Amino acid sequence: NAGVTQTPKFRILKIGQSMTLQCTQDMNHNYMYWYRQDPGMGLKLIYYSVGAGITDKGEVPNGYNVSRSTTEDFPLRLELAAPSQTSVYFCASSTGTVLTFGSGTRLTVV
Amino acid sequence: AQSVTQLDSQVPVFEEAPVELRCNYSSSVSVYLFWYVQYPNQGLQLLLKYLSGSTLVKxxxxxxxxxxxxxxxxxxxxxxxxxxxxxxxxxxxxxGKYGGSQGNLIFGKGTKLSVKP
Known part of the structure; x- marks a missing residue:
């Protein structure tokens, strides 16, 4: 059982470049989330989705975009990378109360 | 607005000793509470949760x-x-009971537990 799969695991971007962080879950969960984790700051919610075709902003959405065309996939798009987006990104999914997390993507913007 | 405060950023302890990691929250309504654990270079996983009932959760x-x-x-x-x-x-x-689905699960800043031999 794969659970929540994130790719890539590591990435270095130059300022102004764009990229998509991939997230796939095989548990048929309706709810999916993107968090960023910065040292000593806990997790901050970027975007979330309650089902295919429905997304909403979290606490720190600026500089990011998402889409949810299928139940399984919830990609996160960075259009113009900035150093402030250097972080570890976690995707998670849920049927309601408890979140299942992926193993994360470590992104560095230089 | 709800918030979570973890009072200790780091807790060093010797093996076989007891440990307590402190968490305080603020909210004007009923809440649902969780502890997640993150091992090095991994995602978070649920340790335990309180939704209702007994106040002692294993x-x-x-x-x-x-x-x-x-x-x-x-x-x-x-x-x-x-x-x-x-x-x-x-x-x-x-x-909210389905707080995850509503996108309003608020995390504390974390406590690093270091167990020494």
């Missing part, structure tokens, strides 16, 4: 937590820790 790996409504606390405890418990622990709170 989780995996011998951890337990007690919900104290009057003190707005949800401290995590283990009577005897192992080297393998070395990890970062996050307290989280939501005001």
């Amino acid at each position: 989780g995996i790996n011998g951890f337990e937590a007690e919900f104290n409504k009057s003190q707005t606390s949800f401290h995590l405890r283990k009577p005897s820790v192992h080297i393998s418990d070395t990890a970062e622990y996050f307290c989280a709170v939501t005001e």
Whole structure:
């Protein structure tokens, strides 16, 4: 059982470049989330989705975009990378109360 | 607005000693509380949760937590820790039973537990 799969695991971007962080879950969960984790700051919610075709902003959405065309996939798009987006990104999914997390993507913007 | 405060950023402890990781929250309504654990270079996984019922909640790996409504606390405890418990622990709170689905699960800043031999 794969659970929540994130790719890539590591990435270095130059300022102004764009990229998509991939997230796939095989548990048929309706709810999916993107968090960023910065040292000593806990997790901050970027975007979330309650089902295919429905997304909403979290606490720190600026500089990011998402889409949810299928139940399984919830990609996160960075259009113009900035150093402030250097972080570890976690995707998670849920049927309601408890979140299942992926193993994360470590992104560095230089 | 709800918030979560983890009072200790780092907790060093010797193997087989007891440990308590403290978590306080603020909310004007009923809450649902969680502890997640993050091992090095991994994602978070659920340790235990309080939704309703008994205020003493038991989780995996011998951890337990007690919900104290009057003190707005949800401290995590283990009577005897192992080297393998070395990890970062996050307290989280939501005001909705399906808080995850509503996107309002709020995390604390984390407590790094370091177990020394």
